[in-house]
Amino acid sequence: MPPHAPGMKVGLFGGSFNPPHEAHRLVALTALKRLGLDAVWWLVSPGNPLKVGHGLAPLDERIAAARRLAGHPRIHVTGIEAALGTRYTFDTIAQLKARCRGVRFVWIMGADNLAQFHLWQNWRGIADLLPIAVVDRPGASLKAAAGVAAQSLARHRLGEGDGRLLAKAPPPAWIFLHGIKSPLSSTALRAKMQIHSN
Numbered sequence: 616m617p618p619h620a621p622g623m624k625v626g627l628f629g630g631s632f633n634p635p636h637e638a639h640r641l642v643a644l645t646a647l648k649r650l651g652l653d654a655v656w657w658l659v660s661p662g663n664p665l666k667v668g669h670g671l672a673p674l675d676e677r678i679a680a681a682r683r684l685a686g687h688p689r690i691h692v693t694g695i696e697a698a699l700g701t702r703y704t705f706d707t708i709a710q711l712k713a714r715c716r717g718v719r720f721v722w723i724m725g726a727d728n729l730a731q732f733h734l735w736q737n738w739r740g741i742a743d744l745l746p747i748a749v750v751d752r753p754g755a756s757l758k759a760a761a762g763v764a765a766q767s768l769a770r771h772r773l774g775e776g777d778g779r780l781l782a783k784a785p786p787p788a789w790i791f792l793h794g795i796k797s798p799l800s801s802t803a804l805r806a807k808m809q810i811h812s813n
């Protein structure tokens with residue numbers, strides 16, 4: 616577990632990172648700054664429960680690549696889910712909250728994931744466990760805003776200027792952060808690597 620103490624504001628940024636890319640760094644830096652976080656922990660997933668059979672590189676390789684890319688004193692790349700034996704986000708957060716009492720965790724995700732959030736296991740339970748920050752992504756803004764989760768949690772949404780209040784807001788609470796958007800994706804990078812290896 617990266618260094619932590621009661622009262623710290625920590626963003627949890629889960630992902631496949633298959634491979635990691637600059638947009639992951641941009642999302643983490645955006646959250647650090649706009650939410651006034653002390654740190655962001657990248658949770659490199661043993662395997663997204665909704666992405667079975669997508670040619671996932673080994674976890675240690677994805678963690679090593681993410682560490683090379685992150686290169687920031689407040690970003691900590693971890694394999695916490697493998698260590699805890701969790702795969703579903705609800706279980707991961709519940710365990711982290713129990714083990715790191717007093718730490719103010721915030722879940723961070725791209726807008727594409729908000730559009731699908733209602734398919735996650737116990738997504739309402741996740742929204743009840745901690746505040747959520749959604750970072751805009753090209754092609755996902757409208758789908759995310761019109762999605763089941765955004766509609767259902769609409770009354771719990773903070774104004775974009777209130778980012779620094781999010782970590783202390785009682786859940787459910789969430790925010791949509793607009794700003795510089797990056798079109799990068801791991802899918803595109805894998806396709807590029809495939810072309811170069813042929």
Ligand SMILES: Nc1ncnc2c1ncn2[C@@H]1O[C@H](COP(=O)(O)OP(=O)(O)OP(=O)(O)O)[C@@H](O)[C@H]1O
Nearest residue numbers: 630631632638724725728751752797799800801802
């Ligand atoms: N360009 C981006 N802009 C905003 N958020 C992003 C971007 N790329 C990834 N994310 C977010 O980062 C987290 C981890 O994403 P992930 O590791 O699956 O990368 P990805 O590029 O979406 O991968 P894939 O193309 O394989 O689905 C997710 O919450 C995702 O929404």
Ligand SMILES: O=C(O)c1ccc[n+]([C@@H]2O[C@H](COP(=O)([O-])O)[C@@H](O)[C@H]2O)c1
Nearest residue numbers: 629630631660663665703704705735736
């Ligand atoms: O818990 C779930 O049901 C669930 C379903 C889909 C995705 N997630 C998590 O969402 C995060 C982003 O996943 P990905 O593959 O889009 O990078 C990662 O931490 C996954 O474990 C979690």
